[in-house]
Amino acid sequence: MLEIALPIGFGLIVVALVLNLYRLLRGPTLPDRALALDTMYINAIALIVLYGIANDSKLYFEAGMLIALIGFVSTVAVAKYMTRGDIIE
Amino acid sequence: MRKLLPFxxxxxxxxxxxxxxxxxxxxxxxxxxxxxVVLPLGTRPFWPNVPHLRNFPKLVRFVLVVHWDIVTANLAVARLILGSPRKLRPAxxxxxxxxxxxxxxTLLASTIxxxxxxxxxxxxEDRRTLLIHALDMDDEAELVAQIKQRYERPLKEIFEC
Amino acid sequence: MDTLVEFLVSAAILVGGVFALVGSFGLARLPDFYLRLHGPTKASTLGVGGTIFASLLFFSWQEQALQLQELLIVLFLFITAPVSAHMLAKAAMHRQLRRREDTRGRPWKQ
Known part of the structure; x- marks a missing residue:
């Protein structure tokens, strides 16, 4: 059962990532692109967790955690830059 | 004890x-x-007024309610997104x-x-009003009442008297 | 592997995938920024939540011991996702992004 569910899960998330990429390229505004990137990193975490299940390895957990940390900080930095024109005041 | 473990x-x-x-x-x-023990002691100055947890069972109940709402609201919003965008009533x-x-x-805003x-x-600025964007709103008074009753009141009971 | 656990893991993977896709679909299709903002909250809650639950169950079963590490990712996302959404909304209001005409109420000046 898992042999069927895993590829479907991969497929769903890859399509989701492609949709995010569409929004990232299409824009039209800067906040839209930042939002697309934000969603992309969240979907990337889901993809990596699935990959961990497929490879039967727990190492990928740490990669997921790191993406979560870096993604959050970068989204906040970009959002802050857009409101203030500066990141650290 | 209070000095060693402020939080x-x-x-x-x-x-x-x-x-x-x-x-x-x-x-x-x-x-x-x-x-x-060391980290809370070191970051003590960053917390000017410490929120006091008054009602732990209520907090557990609140967390469960929020998780339940996340699941049900996800289903409702999935239907909205897949339906026609013209039918949405944003506000x-x-x-x-x-x-x-x-x-x-902060907790209330995050929950919302x-x-x-x-x-x-x-x-x-004066912490009196929260601006919310709703994807599909039927009635403003109803939405406000719902948020107040479901999230704000429990939080008030958990952290304030 | 026990059939029941395998079934639950598969179901969680599918639920997670479907919700991540629906969230991203919303991001790609909804007409204005404020509406699009609602998509990712779905992806970060049930989307990642579903896959993490699958992974939790899978490894707990594999090692015959409760593995809760993955919960940290969900916990972290639950704390941070609202914050980034809030910051992006503020940025959008600051730039006075166009909103759909029939939006009731108005954003605040930043």
């Missing part, structure tokens, strides 16, 4: 996080314990806040954003 819950949380990250063993238990709503504690307001269908967009 007992934060310490417990840090300790459990450390154990989850590094695996359960005696060595990490001890190291985590040291960190759980900006101002929610008058009764909470006074910053931490409690986590349950799909509503996103908190801004807090006024």
């Amino acid at each position: 007992p819950l934060l310490s417990l949380f840090l300790w459990l996080t450390w154990l989850l990250l590094n695996g359960f063993s005696w060595g990490h238990g001890l190291l985590g314990l040291v960190l759980a 900006f709503v101002e929610l008058p806040l009764e909470l006074e504690d910053d931490f409690a307001i 954003s986590l349950t799909p269908g509503t996103v908190s967009a801004d807090v006024s």
Whole structure:
């Protein structure tokens, strides 16, 4: 059962990532692109967790955690830059 | 005791996080314990007014309610997204806040954003009003009443008298 | 592997995938920024939540011991996702992004 569910899960998330990429390229505004990137990193975490299940390895957990940390900080930095024109005041 | 552990819950949380990250063993238990005592002491000045947890069972209940709402609201919003975008009735709503504690307001805003269908967009300078964007709003008074009754009142009981 | 656990893991993977896709679909299709903002909250809650639950169950079963590490990712996302959504909304209001005409109420001046 898992042999069927895993590829479907991969497929769903890859399509989701492609949709995010569409929004990232299409824009039209800067906040839209930042939002697309934000969603992309969240979907990337889901993809990596699935990959961990497929490879039967727990190492990928740490990669997921790191993406979560870096993604959050970068989204906040970009959002802050857009409101203030500066990141650290 | 109060001096050594200014925020007992934060310490417990840090300790459990450390154990989850590094695996359960005696060595990490001890190291985590040291960190759980030292970190809150070091960050003490960053917390000007400490929120006091008054009602722990209510907090557990609140967390469960929020998780349940996340699941049900996700289903509702999935239907909205897949349906025609023309039928959506988006709106900006101002929610008058009764909470006074910053931490409690943060929790309320996060809860509103986590349950799909509503996103908190801004807090006024005087911390009296919260600006919310709703994906599909039927009636403003109804939405405000629902948020107040379901999230704000429990939070008020948890953190303030 | 026990059939029941395998079934639950598969179901969680599918639920997670479907919700991540629906969230991203919303991001790609909804007409204005404030509406699009609602998509990712779904992806970060039930989308990642579903896959993490699957992974939790899978490894707990594999090693015959409760593995809760993955919960940290969900916990972290639950704390941070509302914050980034809030910051992006503020940025959008600051730039006075166009909103759909029939939006009731108005954003605040930043």
